[in-house]
Amino acid sequence: xxxxxxxxxxxxxxxxxxxxxxxxxxxxxxxxxxxxxxxxxxxxxxxxxxxxxxxxxxxxxxxxxxxxxxxxxxxxxxxxxxxxxxxxxxxxxxxxxxxxxxxxxxxxxxxxxxxxxxxxxxxxxxxxxxxxxxxxxxxxxxxxxxxxxxxxxxxxxxxxxxxxxxxxxxxxxxxxxxxxxxxxxxxxxxxxxxxxxxxxxxxxxxxxxxxxxxxxxxxxxxxxxxxxxxxxxxxxxxxxxxxxxxxxxxxxxxxxxxxxxxxxxxxxxxxxxxxxxxxxxxxxxxxxxxxxxxxxxxxxxxxxxxxxxxxxxxxxxxxxxxxxxxxxxxxxxxxxxxxxxxxxxxxxxxxxxxxxxxxxxxxxxxxxxxxxxxxxxxxxxxxxxxxxxxxxxxxxxxxxxxxxxxxxxxxxxxxxxxxxxxxxxxxxxxxxxxxxxxxxxxxxxxxxxxxxxxxxxxxxxxxxxxxxxxxxxxxxxxxxxxxxxxxxxxxxxxxxxxxxxxxxxxxxxxxxxxxxxxxxxxxxxxxxxxxxxxxxxxxxxxxxxxxxxxxxxxxxxxxxxxxxxxxxxxxxxxxxxxxxxxxxxxxxxxxxxxxxxxxxxxxxxxxxxxxxxxxxxxxxxxxxxxxxxxxxxxxxxxxxxxxxxxxxxxxxxxxxxxxxxxxxxxxxxxxx
Numbered sequence: 187x188x189x190x191x192x193x194x195x196x197x198x199x200x201x202x203x204x205x206x207x208x209x210x211x212x213x214x215x216x217x218x219x220x221x222x223x224x225x226x227x228x229x230x231x232x233x234x235x236x237x238x239x240x241x242x243x244x245x246x247x248x249x250x251x252x253x254x255x256x257x258x259x260x261x262x263x264x265x266x267x268x269x270x271x272x273x274x275x276x277x278x279x280x281x282x283x284x285x286x287x288x289x290x291x292x293x294x295x296x297x298x299x300x301x302x303x304x305x306x307x308x309x310x311x312x313x314x315x316x317x318x319x320x321x322x323x324x325x326x327x328x329x330x331x332x333x334x335x336x337x338x339x340x341x342x343x344x345x346x347x348x349x350x351x352x353x354x355x356x357x358x359x360x361x362x363x364x365x366x367x368x369x370x371x372x373x374x375x376x377x378x379x380x381x382x383x384x385x386x387x388x389x390x391x392x393x394x395x396x397x398x399x400x401x402x403x404x405x406x407x408x409x410x411x412x413x414x415x416x417x418x419x420x421x422x423x424x425x426x427x428x429x430x431x432x433x434x435x436x437x438x439x440x441x442x443x444x445x446x447x448x449x450x451x452x453x454x455x456x457x458x459x460x461x462x463x464x465x466x467x468x469x470x471x472x473x474x475x476x477x478x479x480x481x482x483x484x485x486x487x488x489x490x491x492x493x494x495x496x497x498x499x500x501x502x503x504x505x506x507x508x509x510x511x512x513x514x515x516x517x518x519x520x521x522x523x524x525x526x527x528x529x530x531x532x533x534x535x536x537x538x539x540x541x542x543x544x545x546x547x548x549x550x551x552x553x554x555x556x557x558x559x560x561x562x563x564x565x566x567x568x569x570x571x572x573x574x575x576x577x578x579x580x581x582x583x584x585x586x587x588x589x590x591x592x593x594x595x596x597x598x599x600x601x602x603x604x605x606x607x608x609x610x611x612x613x614x615x616x617x618x619x620x621x622x623x624x625x626x627x628x629x630x631x632x633x634x635x636x637x638x639x640x641x642x643x644x645x646x647x648x649x650x651x652x653x654x655x656x657x658x659x660x661x662x663x664x665x666x667x668x669x670x671x672x673x674x675x676x677x678x679x680x681x682x683x684x685x686x687x688x689x690x691x692x693x694x695x696x697x698x699x700x701x702x703x704x705x706x707x708x709x710x711x712x713x714x715x716x717x718x719x720x721x722x723x724x725x726x727x728x729x730x731x732x733x734x735x736x737x738x739x740x741x742x743x744x745x746x747x748x749x750x751x752x753x754x755x756x757x758x759x760x761x762x763x764x765x766x767x768x769x770x771x772x773x774x775x776x777x778x779x780x781x782x783x784x785x786x787x788x789x790x791x792x793x794x795x796x797x798x799x800x801x802x803x804x805x806x807x808x809x810x811x812x813x814x815x816x817x818x819x820x821x822x823x824x825x826x827x828x829x830x831x832x833x834x835x836x837x838x839x840x841x842x843x844x845x846x847x848x849x850x851x852x853x854x855x856x857x858x
Contacts, residue, residue: 453481668716
């Protein structure tokens with residue numbers, strides 16, 4: 187019996203010991219789990235409260251918190267996930283244990299993942315005994331030792347460049363001139379020096395003073411004031427020499443040699459905003475990044491973008507590199523080449539630079555886009571170099587809207603649209619192009635149901651055939667022709683020409699519309715639409731594309747912007763080959779006939795076909811409102827250039843006749 191008693195007693199003692207060990211194991215695990223939970227929340231102050239007495243001797247709370255925070259900020263730590271491993275039978279010896287854990291996070295150098303062990307100790311702090319973490323630096327990163335620091339190094343990559351069809355740079359990695367001052371010398375000139383510099387650099391005195399009063403500025407240290415192009419620096423050289431203390435430095439910069447002429451087309455790069463970072467989270471951008479903001483720079487950002495290399499590593503107290511934590515190699519951006527011809531682009535811009543207007547140019551056989559211009563414009567270099575607040579304010583509040591990209595918008599096409607009405611009617615067999623229609627006077631209405639609404643025309647020729655109607659731009663003729671077509675055929679015909687459809691090219695062109703998002707449902711709107719008014723809204727590039735049908739046997743070519751892309755047909759046989767030739771001949775008459783509205787565009791040696799158009803933006807008949815002048819022309823023999831151009835506000839400049847010589851100048855320049 188005694189033996190049995192001793193056996194039960196021994197078993198009881200063992201059970202108590204086992205229960206005690208099991209309890210300690212659970213407490214140690216739970217305690218570390220709480221520490222890990224705070225770590226995942228980046229509650230570094232809370233974490234410090236769980237450190238052992240020995241650990242606290244090596245680092246203060248402030249140092250601990252700052253170390254984690256500074257390191258995580260520097261490496262741009264994100265999506266931190268710390269996981270404590272569960273140990274089935276945790277070994278506890280002398281009130282100490284080791285608990286494994288795993289850390290995963292994203293960083294500026296990619297994903298960081300490592301496994302480590304945390305030493306925990308059971309000790310009394312204050313009035314209570316508990317488990318505490320015997321923290322070491324290797325819990326921040328594997329292998330990190332006491333006295334070592336974490337560093338981040340960047341290896342710069344190069345952004346891809348943008349070139350035109352012949353290899354001329356539209357966006358280039360070049361150099362600019364940073365104009366600055368050395369305060370010790372510059373201050374000798376007093377207020378007069380600031381005024382002189384303000385005038386020379388077209389910069390506010392406030393901006394200059396802000397730069398000079400920055401906290402980091404020292405008397406004998408170069409202070410950057412404004413970055414300008416090398417050309418501008420050369421032009422300003424004499425003026426800058428008059429100001430004591432001025433210095434100039436060459437700096438790497440994104441340069442736009444085409445300047446204002448290509449501003450909206452090419453766009454610019456600029457420092458990213460907080461909003462941009464939010465929209466492009468997890469794409470590798472940071473507060474110091476630059477990105478394409480508009481135009482080609484923005485559209486092809488993913489391809490052009492330089493992805494800098496980054497290395498996260500540790501150094502000892504002497505600055506010697508020890509361990510590499512993470513690394514991503516630099517990756518240069520890809521360069522792109524577009525179909526644009528810089529010479530054509532500049533030629534279009536020269537004709538429009540003093541106007542509010544838009545122009546497009548195409549190779550009408552291949553669909554290659556040779557030029558896209560919007561005016562007024564701005565110098566993209568000013569954004570790339572760093573635009574000052576006053577200049578940006580001036581641009582953004584300018585009533586002429588120089589920051590708006592007009593060639594992406596849609597407009598009332600006016601009489602340039604008559605190509606479509608006439609071509610559809612001939613193809614549908616509702617119009618005999620050789621038959622003269624009798625029209626009396628300068629105004630017409632179908633019947634009394636139209637009330638006070640009349641269609642008006644400029645001329646008064648009593649008998650008009652299709653060629654006459656094109657040459658003199660007879661609104662009444664085309665209004666009647668639209669009614670002959672009828673609502674169904676007119677609406678379906680316009681869709682055949684690409685209305686209500688996105689242009690098949692990678693650029694944010696607005697979609698041409700028949701009548702908003704609907705078809706035309708009203709006879710009066712149909713009549714007005716026949717000569718390009720009504721509710722029609724057409725994109726300038728789309729208008730140019732429609733004109734390619736008359737030099738491509740009735741096919742509309744696919745627009746091409748990227749050099750090397752394959753040419754093709756966008757809209758096959760929108761009209762018959764015979765109708766296309768007929769309309770081409772009639773539109774040649776618009777220019778060749780001395781009475782033609784486009785006769786001023788006649789160029790010796792060229793056979794141009796074209797059409798003028800004056801789009802009236804008035805709200806009611808009889809009102810006087812803004813007029814936009816259009817002219818579209820294509821070389822029918824060489825078939826190498828097609829231009830569409832629109833100038834806003836031509837009501838006091840001769841209407842569309844104001845635009846005709848501008849387009850003529852482009853053709854002459856192109857054929858020199």
